Amino acid sequence: MGVRARLVDGLRRTVATRMALGVIVLSVLLTASFVGLLGLISSAPLDVGSRLPAYVLVMGIVFVVGIVRLDTPERDGATVLVAVAGLSVLALVLTGLATEGAFYTALRPDQVITSQLILYFGAAGLVCTGVVIWALHHWREFASSAPAE
Template sequence: MEREYLSRIAVLVAASTVLLTAAFVGVRSFLAGAAVGVSGRLPYYVFGGAVVFVVSMVYLEDPTRRGTQVFTSTASLSILGFTLIALGGEGVVYASRHPSELFGSQLVVYFLAAALVCTGSAYWSINHWRELAATTRS
């Protein structure tokens, strides 16, 4: 069981790090003014956000939870999902159009490092949010 758990965590960390790296590259794309043609890709990003909305709603729905709590969580996850999908998509487009800027300068290594730190911080926060919430109430 330990091995299966570690395998799942490794896949989750790798996927999260890759997605966040692509999103950081997407931010770079927008800051550099290189996000040309984004309006043509926007419907796909919106569709991805809608998929996140439905999956979140189905996953979080529980008769013991208040409907407003489920909807608020779903809306928050959907906004986050849309943002990551859009920035990640633009990051992939930017990396394919300007590979020398990312790989030649090793900028992508800094983005990978930042994404890995964000992944670890998010994982820790998710596992310890109750402790953090209890601390702020005291």
């Protein structure tokens, strides 16, 4: 095997590993978020108010990092600001729901794990992960499409 072939093979493995890790992390995050949503709509004694400042801090960190990473002279400032604001709110919601899902699972494991509900939420998390990956690959198609008349 030549040097080029080994390099390409190593690069493919690295990309596949990173993609697999991303799928796993996003699926677990979405699954925990679904459980957190269940915990919030049920009457579980979740003390969301005491953790809300931490969720808002995460939102602020995502906002600043997003501005630093996405704002370039070639990009429209308003577009960057709207995109980063949306990502920040998404980070707030996902962080909050996932954390509350972890607390709900710890408080009521019988309603999450033993009821096999976690399997359904895991499947939903995987499906949502697939939709997110698809949307990230095809977002330009929707951004550049003219509205149907």
